Structure formats: C-alpha cells, structure tokens
Amino acid sequence: MAEKTLDCLGEACPVPLVKAQKELEKMQKGDVLIVNIDHSCAMKNIPDWAREAGHNVEIDEVGEGEWDIVIEKC
Amino acid sequence: MSENIGRIARSSGRRTQMSDAQRKRRKAVQIITGAALIAVIIVMAFVANQTNPKGAYIVIIGTLLGYALQRSRFCFTAALRDPFLTGGTNLTKAMIITFALYSFLLMAINITKFGISLDSVDFSKAAGYIRPVGFHTALGAFLFGIGAVIAGGCASGTFMRMGEGFLQQWVVVIFFIIGSMIGGVAAPIVQFKSAPVVFLPQLFGGWALAAFVQFSLLLILYIVADIWGRKKAGGR
Amino acid sequence: MSEEKINANKQKVDYWKILFKNEWSYVTGAVVIVVLATALVIVTGKSWGVTGILHLWGGKFLELIGVNADTWSIYNGALGKFNFWKSIPSITNVGIVLGALLSALLAASFKIKKIKSYKQVIAAILGGILMGVGARMAMGCNIGALFSGLSSFSLHGWVFFLFIFIGAMVESSMLKKWFM
Numbered sequence: 001m002a003e004k005t006l007d008c009l010g011e012a013c014p015v016p017l018v019k020a021q022k023e024l025e026k027m028q029k030g031d032v033l034i035v036n037i038d039h040s041c042a043m044k045n046i047p048d049w050a051r052e053a054g055h056n057v058e059i060d061e062v063g064e065g066e067w068d069i070v071i072e073k074c
Numbered sequence: 075m076s077e078n079i080g081r082i083a084r085s086s087g088r089r090t091q092m093s094d095a096q097r098k099r100r101k102a103v104q105i106i107t108g109a110a111l112i113a114v115i116i117v118m119a120f121v122a123n124q125t126n127p128k129g130a131y132i133v134i135i136g137t138l139l140g141y142a143l144q145r146s147r148f149c150f151t152a153a154l155r156d157p158f159l160t161g162g163t164n165l166t167k168a169m170i171i172t173f174a175l176y177s178f179l180l181m182a183i184n185i186t187k188f189g190i191s192l193d194s195v196d197f198s199k200a201a202g203y204i205r206p207v208g209f210h211t212a213l214g215a216f217l218f219g220i221g222a223v224i225a226g227g228c229a230s231g232t233f234m235r236m237g238e239g240f241l242q243q244w245v246v247v248i249f250f251i252i253g254s255m256i257g258g259v260a261a262p263i264v265q266f267k268s269a270p271v272v273f274l275p276q277l278f279g280g281w282a283l284a285a286f287v288q289f290s291l292l293l294i295l296y297i298v299a300d301i302w303g304r305k306k307a308g309g310r
Numbered sequence: 311m312s313e314e315k316i317n318a319n320k321q322k323v324d325y326w327k328i329l330f331k332n333e334w335s336y337v338t339g340a341v342v343i344v345v346l347a348t349a350l351v352i353v354t355g356k357s358w359g360v361t362g363i364l365h366l367w368g369g370k371f372l373e374l375i376g377v378n379a380d381t382w383s384i385y386n387g388a389l390g391k392f393n394f395w396k397s398i399p400s401i402t403n404v405g406i407v408l409g410a411l412l413s414a415l416l417a418a419s420f421k422i423k424k425i426k427s428y429k430q431v432i433a434a435i436l437g438g439i440l441m442g443v444g445a446r447m448a449m450g451c452n453i454g455a456l457f458s459g460l461s462s463f464s465l466h467g468w469v470f471f472l473f474i475f476i477g478a479m480v481e482s483s484m485l486k487k488w489f490m
Contacts (some may be wrong), residue, residue, distance in 0.1 A: 012433070014155065014160065015486070017159075021160065035238065040333075041152060043333075044147045044333060045147075045152070045162060049161075053307055064101070064418055064421050065421025088379075104415045104416075104419075104420055108415030108416040111411060128353050129401065130393050132354065135346050135402070136401055136404065136408075137406075137411065138342075138346050138409060139347075139358070139405065140411075140412070140413070141412055143339070144410035145339065145413045145417075146336055146339020146340075147336070147339070148339040148401050148425070150453075151452070152399070152478075154478040155478045155481075157479075159486065164336055167480045168337050168339065168340040172340045172461075173460055173461055175344040176344045176457065179344065197344055200462070201351045201355070202459070202462025202463070202464065203458040203467070204464040205466045208312065211448045211455070211469045212450060212469055212473045213473075214443075214445065215470040215471075216449045216474070217441075218440065218441050218444030218451060218452070218474055219444075219475065220444075220477045221439070221442075221443075222477075223437075223485065224440065224481060225434055225441060229451035229452055230449065233403050234407075234410040237408060237410030237412075238410050238423075239422040241425050242425050242431075243419060245431060245438070246434045246441075247438065249437075249438025251371075251438075252439060252442060253438055253440065253442015254361060254368060254442040255369070257443040257446025257447055258365050261447040266387075271464070271466075272464065274463040274465060284463055285463075291468075
C-alpha cells in the first residue's frame with residue numbers, strides 16, 4: 001500500500017484537482033494519496049470528484065485555511 | 075481498509091506540530107476578528123445610510139452575497155470550465171438552478187409591475203438587465219470566458235477570493251479595472267448601433283411562451299449536465 | 311488530550327460547526343444567492359452587477375494621483391457625478407470582499423495565499439485585462455450579463471452564456487495541454 005503526498009499549497013483553482021486526478025490514475029488500488037491544499041474550492045471539488053469516482057476520502061483540516069485530503073484508491 | 079486513511083489523516087505530520095491550546099487560540103483569534111468585522115460592516119451600513127437611503131440594505135446584501143459565495147464555494151468559472159477540465163458538473167447544475175430560480179422571480183416581479191401584457195413594459199424600469207445583443211455580446215463573452223479561466227475566477231469570484239486572502243486576485247482586480255478602461259475605448263468599435271434589444275416575451279409574443287422556452291431550455295441543459303457528469307465520473 | 315476534555319468541549323464545538331464552520335452545498339448557495347439578488351432588485355430596482363462601475367473606480371484613482379481623467383471621452387464628466395455610496399455595484403463589490411472575509415474568519419479558515427510564481431502574476435494580468443475588456447464589450451460579466459441578463463429573459467444573456475462557455479472550454483483545453 002503506497003502512500004504519496006501531493007503539495008498543492010498556493011495553487012490556483014483547477015490545479016489541485018487536475019494534479020490529483022492525474023496522480024491517482026497512476027496509482028494502484030489500495031494506494032493512498034494525500035493532497036495538501038489551501039484553496040477552499042479544492043477542499044470541496046476534490047472530495048466530490050473522488051467520492052463520485054468511488055474512492056474513500058477523508059478531509060483533515062490541518063490549520064486555518066489548510067486541508068489534507070486523503071484519498072484511498074478503490 | 076478505510077480505517078487506514080483515518081489513521082493516516084490524523085497522524086499527518088503537519089497536524090501534530092502545534093499544541094491543541096495553540097490551535098484553539100489561533101481559531102479564537104479568527105473568530106473574534108470576524109466578530110469585530112461584523113461591527114465594522116454595521117458601521118459601514120450606517121455610514122452608507124447617510125448618503126443613500128437604501129445604503130444600509132445594500133451593504134448588508136452585498137456582505138451576505140460574499141458570505142454565501144464563500145461559504146458554498148460557489149464559482150461560475152468552475153461551473154463553465156469543469157465539465158471539460160475535470161468532468162464535474164455539480165457546479166454547472168447549481169448555476170442552472172440559479173438561472174431558473176432567478177428567472178422565475180424576475181418574471182414574477184415584472185408581471186406584477188407591468189401586468190401580463192407587454193405593451194407597457196418599460197425596459198429602463200424593468201427588473202433585470204435587458205441589453206442589446208449582437209457581435210459585441212459574442213466576442214465580449216468569449217474574451218471574458220478565456221480571461222476568467224486564466225485568472226482563476228470570474229467577476230464575482232475575484233471579489234470573493236480577495237476577501238478570502240488570495241493575493242493573486244488583488245492583482246487580477248487591478249487589471250480588471252484597467253481592462254474596463256481599455257474596454258471603454260475598444261468596446262464601442264464592436265457595439266454596432268444596429269444591435270437590437272431582444273426581450274424574449276416580446277420575441278415569443280407573450281410571457282407564457284417565453285417562459286416555456288426559457289425553462290425548457292434550462293431543464294434540458296440541466297439534464298445534459300447531469301448525464302455528462304455521471305458519464306465522466308463512471309468512466310474512471 | 312484527555313477524553314473528558316474532548317467530551318466537555320463537544321457541545322460548544324458542534325454548535326459553532328453547524329452555524330459557522332460547515333460549508334454549504336452548491337444548491338444551498340444557489341438558492342441563497344438568488345434570494346439575495348432578488349432582495350437587491352426589490353430594494354433598489356436594479357439587478358445585481360459587478361463590472362459596470364470598474365472603469366469609474368479606475369478613473370477615480372487616476373484623479374487621486376492628479377490625472378484629470380474626467381475630460382476623457384470614456385468618462386465625459388461621469389467621474390464628477392460618481393458617488394461611491396450611491397453606486398450600488400460599488401457597494402456590493404466591497405460587500406462581497408468583506409462578506410467572504412467574514413465567512414472565512416468565522417469558520418477559522420482564513421489564510422493569506424501569497425503569489426507563488428511569476429506565472430500566476432502573468433495569469434492575473436492577462437486574465438484581468440481580458441475580463442475587463444470582455445465585460446465592457448458584452449455589456450456585462452458573469453453576473454450582469456449571464457446571471458442577471460439571462461434571467462431577465464434577454465437574448466443577450468443567452469448569447470453571453472453560449473460564448474462564455476465556448477471561451478472557457480477553449481481556454482481549459484489549452485490549460486490541459488499546458489500542464490501535460
């Protein structure tokens with residue numbers, strides 16, 4: 001079960017989601033992707049996409065305006 | 075298997091760097107600042123009222139709009155861009171809902187004001203923005219769409235993100251203003267005098283048919299967006 | 311942290327969460343926005359707009375730094391007549407900034423996001439200018455022409471919808487290539 005972290009702090013709107021999608025495509029089932037973000041759009045559109053695609057998602061607020069989105073590929 | 079991600083999330087290095095007391099204090103500082111900001115806004119409403127009898131209401135409505143946009147992460151740019159960039163259409167559908175709802179309410183207001191017959195509709199007093207349509211609309215909208223995706227936010231999105239702390243949007247707004255000034259010179263070149271004002275109820279000979287066309291189109295677009303979103307999600 | 315402390319704080323934390331912290335669904339946001347926009351129409355008679363006055367802000371700034379812009383053809387005396395508190399979009403724009411700030415603060419999720427690279431600056435400049443010119447040309451932006459215009463049963467709103475969509479589609483497919 002591999003674990004990869006994607007640092008998207010300071011990235012503008014669609015970038016975190018696009019990067020997360022590309023990264024997750026490369027991963028195996030059971031792998032975990034952690035996306036660090038500070039964009040309010042992303043803390044909603046990344047989990048929405050990941051859940052609709054059938055993965056397990058957890059969002060952790062690690063600080064004011066900063067979130068870690070943990071996606072487990074299913 | 076999914077207990078694992080809970081464990082990973084909570085042990086993420088950055089979270090444990092601060093003590094809980096520190097974290098609580100930082101949260102409290104933000105909330106207290108927020109409360110102070112409410113006071114500032116109330117003062118602003120009061121000041122507005124000195125010059126404009128409706129000023130206080132406008133200040134409050136504007137504030138609540140910003141609040142609602144931020145709180146729901148609403149973004150028109152994403153609604154238009156995501157179907158192609160990420161395959162997501164949730165915002166697109168929500169945007170279509172705003173059109174349907176607002177259309178309905180504006181229609182209600184206008185019918186109440188002018189009656190169901192269109193003879194007495196005074197465009198300058200009608201609720202809403204009724205403007206000439208033509209080449210300028212197409213070109214302007216096209217340029218706006220490109221600009222909004224590049225800048226990472228549209229008009230409302232820019233102001234919302236300024237308040238959220240995105241310094242990039244503070245730069246965007248400066249050039250938005252400059253662009254507006256440039257537009258003041260460039261726009262009239264493509265705004266032909268022959269461009270007509272087309273009010274759908276007049277075009278379709280009455281509110282009933284216009285409403286039918288408008289709401290049907292919106293419904294169709296909603297369904298298309300829904301199907302598109304499902305197709306894109308399932309494909310992964 | 312001890313279990314007792316967590317449980318003792320649970321009541322307070324949940325209350326705050328529901329009222330101020332949790333984000334709203336897109337549909338909730340949609341409904342609230344429409345209600346507020348309608349309130350604006352009822353109170354002022356005018357529909358919500360964002361960009362119609364931006365060139366006036368620019369002109370006022372120029373006046374502040376000593377440029378007599380009011381005589382320019384694009385203003386033609388409009389700057390002299392401009393009063394911030396009588397300019398509805400001016401007030402709502404500032405309101406949006408403050409409201410968004412308030413929302414972030416009350417949810418304790420405010421953070422200043424600094425500019426990360428020169429690419430973001432170029433994007434801001436290019437995007438801003440295109441939006442400014444485009445909105446002026448089309449006689450409205452995503453709020454004035456699209457949200458308000460379309461909902462006003464004006465054809466220009468629908469045309470705006472079609473072409474802003476095309477513009478966004480063209481640009482996002484270019485963005486996709488740029489990232490790969």
